[in-house]
Amino acid sequence: MQIDVRPVRRLRESAAVRAVFPPVLEALAASAADLAGLRVVGDWIQYKANFRDPVMARPVLAPGLPDGEADSWEIAVDLRRCAAEGADVSGAMAAALAEAAPQAGGRDGAPSPAGDGRVWLEPWVPGSASLAWGFNALFWQALADWEKASGREYEQSLPGGETAARDTAAARDLILGLFKTWDELQARRALPEELYVLELGVGNGGQARTFLDEFLALDRRHGRGYYRRLHYLMGDYSPHVLDRARQAVGQHGERVSGLVLEATRLSGSVGFLAGKAFLVYISNVYDNLPTDEVAAIRGRDYLVQVRSYLPPGAAAAIAERFGMPPADLAPLIQRLLRIGPELLSESLPERFGDTGQAVLFWQAAWQALRQAERYVPLEGLDTYQVTPSVTGEILRPLLTAEGDVRMHVSNGTLASFADTLPLLHPFGRVVCHDLFTTAAGEYHNGFFGPGKYDGSVVNWVNGPLLALLASRRGFDVQFSPFTQRPGTHIKTLTAQVRD
Ligand SMILES: C[S@@+](CC[C@H](N)C(=O)[O-])C[C@H]1O[C@@H](n2cnc3c(N)ncnc32)[C@H](O)[C@@H]1O
Incomplete structure (x- = not known):
């Protein structure tokens, strides 16, 4: 097993960061995941708003195996959030490791057949093709609407x-x-x-x-x-x-x-x-x-693919707040990104009384937006x-x-x-x-x-x-x-x- 800690200065300087490691190691030892092939990566994600869960599992797909077959796994730990007071590192590790363990499927990070409550918004794509960029473009196209709702300038x-x-x-x-x-x-x-x-x-x-x-x-x-x-x-x-x-x-x-x-x-x-x-x-x-990201892992080159989703709790809360079944979330978000908040509210007045309501839906979806990640082998850089x-x-x-x-x-x-x-x-x-x-x-x-x-x-x-x-x-x-x-x-x- 490899452990790669990137924010080394924080590791030296912060006891709270060092305290993240015992529960991480305990969870690893208790899990059924194949530890020999596992990598644990510790980052310090300085952006309070970002696309990752504090702990997440990333499959490293195998070259030459059917699409989606994982060769090994990477567990990514955001040391900033895990070192915060009250963080449930053991619980978050156990959930991530369950994805990487064989009995949980051990496949491609997609939900089990019964589903895990995540609302998936797109298929696996390279980072540059993610729908996150649709949100980004919409922000600049409808900046005044966003700023009116947030009360601050970009x-x-x-x-x-x-x-x-x-x-x-x-x-x-x-x-x-x-x-x-x-x-x-x-x-x-x-x-x-x-x-x-x-x-x-x-x-x-x-x-x-x-x-x-x-x-x-x-x-x-x-x-x-x-x-x-x-x-x-x-x-x-x-x-x-x-x-x-x-x-x-x-x-x-x-x-x-x-x-x-x-x-x-x-x-x-x-x-x-x-x-x-x-x-x-x-x-x-x-x-x-x-942008895309690439990675070299054990000497092999990979492209990072991402897949946007809303986490279960946030998806349920947004659906309830805007009075819709969770199944409507993905199509409505895709529609929002295509036509913007003003037309969305005009086309669905019973759901969004005015543009402001549609902007609130947009902001809630953006705030909740996460990306699962997986590593896909590059069969040659060319x-x-x-x-x-x-x-x-x-x-x-x-x-x-x-x-x-x-x-x-x-x-x-x-x-x-x-x-x-x-x-x-x-x-x-x-x-x-x-x-x-x-x-x-x-x-x-x-x-x-x-x-x-x-x-x-x-x-x-x-x-x-x-x-x-x-x-x-x-x-x-x-x-x-x-x-x-x-x-x-x-x-x-x-x-x-x-x-
Ligand atoms: C953060 S603002 C920067 C504005 C200004 N240069 C500054 O420093 O304050 C980014 C600007 O880039 C524009 N932008 C982003 N992606 C773009 C693209 N693909 N093509 C053209 N403009 C883009 C946005 O519309 C926005 O006006």
């Missing part, structure tokens, strides 16, 4: 309670860097008339507003008339969010265009910018794009498509170097980044404030998502993988701490053509 749930992109000192440094590049090009008569900046993922427009306010003020001092040549393009997949951002940029309206676009497929929408963008400016978006143009081979150096490890593939980010690099002017840059891992080894001792922020999903981005992709395309990537906010986990990625 920005409050970002790291530090405010986006890094509204930091005026950071914006000023960025703009002065642009001015320097432009002055040099101007001196060589090589500066194009149109100066393009593209922002991806605009939220409430605070990032654009800060940039444009600072730009205007600095340009007045600098005196080269760059402001009137500036084209600031705001791109987002939510028309609602774009409207809001347009209002926020107010006086800069003439310099700004809004584009509805999918950040993971840019060539169609902003392909006209190829070779022209001096800055692609992104903040807190990459951590919000769909058979796994990371993005339409990148295969899993790109993962090889990171997986080979790290031994047994589980990491994000950051599929949405890689697709977006790969489409962004060709947009850059030879002297242009991508600047992105976000949550990045910067060494593959970090995955051995931390938890990097998924977590829930209000109604959206957060996953740290696999920085070394982005750097690999960029380097194969002739670009350099650097990560620097966001020095303007000491103690934050936010880092700034800068990508530009390699010298």
